[in-house]
Amino acid sequence: MEENLNFLSYIHNLVESLNFKNFLSLFYKHLQLVCNSNQNSYFINLFNFKNFSLFKFITLSDYSALHYPGTLSEFEVNYLLLSYSLNLKCFLRLFIKKDDLVLSINEIYSNSN
Numbered sequence: 001m002e003e004n005l006n007f008l009s010y011i012h013n014l015v016e017s018l019n020f021k022n023f024l025s026l027f028y029k030h031l032q033l034v035c036n037s038n039q040n041s042y043f044i045n046l047f048n049f050k051n052f053s054l055f056k057f058i059t060l061s062d063y064s065a066l067h068y069p070g071t072l073s074e075f076e077v078n079y080l081l082l083s084y085s086l087n088l089k090c091f092l093r094l095f096i097k098k099d100d101l102v103l104s105i106n107e108i109y110s111n112s113n
Contacts, residue, residue, distance in 0.1 A: 023037055023041075033088060034093070035092045036094075037092055037094050039094065039100055043105065046092065046108050050081075055086070056083050056085050057082060059084070059109075060080070060105075060109035062080040063077065063078060065077050065078075074097060075096045079091070
């Protein structure tokens, strides 16, 4: 039990060390970190997750897009990142409008072609 509390406090400290202005929401749920990013900073967030020395989410395991017709943000883009050093998953979610431009993340994760 004490090990779980230490791990949760470690994750809490990691989350606190991030700049919250770059996220709409950031929470830890079901042994996964879930981050809702805004349109302006998702590229920076992905870069920081990969290169931030405490996280090291070096693998982009999967990415997907969901379409919600008739809503304000019609599309949801999901990136699944893995940190082997922490044995942790991170879902970075981005909600975008139909006409918004989404930059390629190929410069950060080469397997995103």
